[in-house]
Each structure stands twice: as C-alpha cells, then as structure tokens.
Amino acid sequence: MLNSTYQSCIQACSNCALVCETCAASCLREDDVKMMARCIELDRDCADMCAIAAVLMTRDSPYAKAFCKLCAQVCRDCAEECGKHTHDHCQACAEACRKCAEECEKMAA
Template sequence: MLNASYQSCIEACSNCAIVCETCAASCLREDDVKMMARCIELDRDCADLCRMAATLMARDSANAKAFCQLCAKICRACGEECGKHEADHCKRCAEACRKCAEECERMAA
C-alpha cells in the first residue's frame, strides 16, 4: 500500500460497497419494490463511488481527497434513505454508509 494512512478509509469504502450491493439486491426482492426504488438507486450509486474511492486511495491518486468528499456526500444520502426503512439489510446499509462517510470526511480533511 502506498499510503497506509488511507487503510481504514479503504476498508470502510470496500465494506460499504459490498453492503450497498447486498442492500440493493435485497430491496429488489421486497414485496413493494417500487417503494424501494430510491433506496436501490442510492445503493448502486454509493457502491460504485465507494469502490472508486478505495481504488483512488490505493493508488495514492491526487484526486482521492476530492473524490472522497463526494463519496461522503453520497454515503450520507444513502444512509439517510436506508435509515427510513425497517428491513434489516437497510439498517445494516445505513450503518455502513454512516461509517464510510465519517472515514471519507476524515480522510479528505
């Protein structure tokens, strides 16, 4: 790893991406999928952004900090949306998103 100070943020981003993908897949299996549409959209966006943030930090990109600021913003939005739902997968996702947002904000500071 080029920059060990990014390690906890990379781990939070990688975990968040997986949890968001799991949440989106689980939302698609809910009885009222239409009600979960915004959650699914944000899960997918968040997962993609988290993966890219982890990649940029792993390569010690000059763009990592700016990207992590955006990642934190999307993680907050995703966590807020998932927090509105009672499903366990949404609750786990909201928590992973909050943790990732905190790590990204700390990294980008």
Template sequence: MNLQSLNSPRYASCIQACSACAIACEVCASECLKEEDVKMMATCIKLDRDCADMCRLAEALMARDSALVDEICRLCAVACQACAEECSKHHHEHCQQCAQACQRCVEECESISMAA
C-alpha cells in the same frame, strides 16, 4: 495495486470502510429487489448503486495514491450520507445494516478529505 498505500495509516481505515460500504450497498440493493413493494424501494436501490460505485472508485484512487483522493473522498461522503439517510427510513435489516456501513464510510471519507 500499490500495497504501500493499502498499508498506509492514512488510507487503510478508509479503504476498509469503503469496501464494507460497497458490499453492504450491493447486498441492500439485491435484497430491496426481493421486497414485496419494489417500487417503494426504488430510491433506496438507486442510492445503493451510486454509493457502491463511489466507494469502489474511492478505494481505487486511494490504493493508487491519486492526487484526486481528497475530492473523491468528499464526493463519496456525500453519496454515502444520502444512502444512509434513505436506508435509515426503511426497517428492513439489510437497510439498517447498509445505513450503518454508509455512516461509517462518511466518517472515514470526511477524515481523509478534511485532512487535506
């Protein structure tokens, strides 16, 4: 991993937001699977998993200072926004925390993709 990229002011905040979002999404998906009506949580779980994967990919591409950072951050913001919107519909604490982490990640990823 390129530690210089991790320390880069351009990416550091976004990498942290992506990491926190991926963790929040994994926690949310796991907790959703424990809910009484799991079927009602299916969309939330799917979006949690998609979002976590996108965040991890964005982290990796930023860490290696890939030429694809702008595009992956744009797509990551889309995935995070969809997840935030779905999670915010549910009143479970894990969903609300996930929605907040996703929204922060949207803002960070958009700041990277718009800076291009």
C-alpha cells in the same frame, strides 16, 4: 500492502460498497419494490462511489481526497434513505454508509 495513510478509509469504502450491493439486491426481492426504488438507486450509486474511492486511495491518486469528499456526501444520502426502511439489510446499509462517510470526511479534511 495498502497505503497506511488511507487504510481505514479504504476498508470502510470497500465494506460499504459490498453492503450497498447486498442491500440493493435484497431490496429488489422485497414485495413492494417500487417503494424501495430510491433506496436501490442510492445503494448502486454509493457502491460505485465507494469502490472508486477505494481504488483511488490504493493508487495514492491526487484526486483521492476530492473524491472522498463527494463519496461522503453520497454515503450520507444513502444512509438517510436506507435509515427510513425497517428491513435489516437497509439498517445495516445505513450503518455502513455512516461509518464510510465519517472515514471519507476525515480523509477529505
């Protein structure tokens, strides 16, 4: 069973990691990949950060709160970049990142 203290944040991080990976893969299939470069970079960083944050919370690591603070920042940056693009995968990613950032900010408080 997931640590109930962290459950909603773990779920938001896990979801965000998957949505970011999907967005990055979809961006690579776009006609103008160069235009999507920053989005892809942030998607990959955000996916990794979210995955690690979820693992740290699952372990009840003493570093979880500090890591969640950084994860929230990366999620906000990714949401801002993805939000600039009209592709459905970018808009879905921006939304998942915003939700994850909110959960991580609550956790880090």
